[in-house]
Amino acid sequence: xPGFPNVRLANRPLHFFYLCDCSGSMAAQGKMxxxxxxxRQSLPGMANVARDNPEARVLVRAVAFSDQxxxxxxxxxxxxxxxxRDLEAGGVTAMGDALRLVAxxxxxxxxxxxxxxxxxxxxxxxxxTDDFEAGLERLMREPWAQKAVRLAIxxxxxADLEVLxxxxxxxxxxxxxRSPRRPLQASNATSLAxxxxxxxxxxxGAASMPVSRMADSQDTGSTPLPDLPPTExxxxxxxxxxxx
Numbered sequence: 001x002p003g004f005p006n007v008r009l010a011n012r013p014l015h016f017f018y019l020c021d022c023s024g025s026m027a028a029q030g031k032m033x034x035x036x037x038x039x040r041q042s043l044p045g046m047a048n049v050a051r052d053n054p055e056a057r058v059l060v061r062a063v064a065f066s067d068q069x070x071x072x073x074x075x076x077x078x079x080x081x082x083x084x085r086d087l088e089a090g091g092v093t094a095m096g097d098a099l100r101l102v103a104x105x106x107x108x109x110x111x112x113x114x115x116x117x118x119x120x121x122x123x124x125x126x127x128x129t130d131d132f133e134a135g136l137e138r139l140m141r142e143p144w145a146q147k148a149v150r151l152a153i154x155x156x157x158x159a160d161l162e163v164l165x166x167x168x169x170x171x172x173x174x175x176x177x178r179s180p181r182r183p184l185q186a187s188n189a190t191s192l193a194x195x196x197x198x199x200x201x202x203x204x205g206a207a208s209m210p211v212s213r214m215a216d217s218q219d220t221g222s223t224p225l226p227d228l229p230p231t232e233x234x235x236x237x238x239x240x241x242x243x244x
Contacts, residue, residue, distance in 0.1 A: 120145075132166075
């Protein structure tokens with residue numbers, strides 16, 4: 001019928017970016033294998049969240065960075081159809097280049113004006129070997145990056161927590177507070193899988209909830225982050241040789 005409102009107009013894209021460290025150190029102690037497995041196993045849960053929030057269209061992309069950064073999943077891909085291809089480790093840690101690559105996609109266009117704030121998940125086990133500060137400055141010039149939910153997962157004890165905190169933004173004032181506003185520290189495959197699952201389900205659900213809650217589809221401030229998984233999920237040594 002002419003003039004009848006198109007109900008699909010309520011459908012708003014939610015862009016989810018993985019930024020994955022693929023440096024040579026990721027080959028040690030099964031870290032690369034664990035990351036691939038954790039992301040692959042999280043996809044059904046993310047797809048369920050997307051189905052529960054039909055007004056939000058969850059689109060996934062991934063950047064791999066080692067000697068340089070490149071798109072592992074270049075096109076925004078619906079989580080329902082995404083098939084994860086394994087990342088491979090080798091080289092150094094061009095983290096700043098990865099931030100620059102993502103920044104280029106946070107213009108409008110190609111970002112849609114009615115998109116929800118994107119989710120950026122940075123995963124690393126080491127320190128950047130390029131100009132991280134320049135990459136971060138380039139990223140944060142984009143309004144969509146400023147609005148984004150920025151999370152970081154540190155693999156093992158050699159990750160640069162200060163750099164990851166800069167990516168996330170200011171830490172909570174209470175230094176003892178366990179918060180997603182700090183880097184999440186995964187010390188084995190089990191905790192990594194739990195954090196990836198949390199980011200891809202609980203965080204995606206929170207980021208898409210404003211669309212379902214408000215009839216006028218207007219956003220109200222920043223995305224409230226859900227509680228972290230319980231700390232007892234991370235018993236040191238529970239996966240034998242997979243302890244980092």
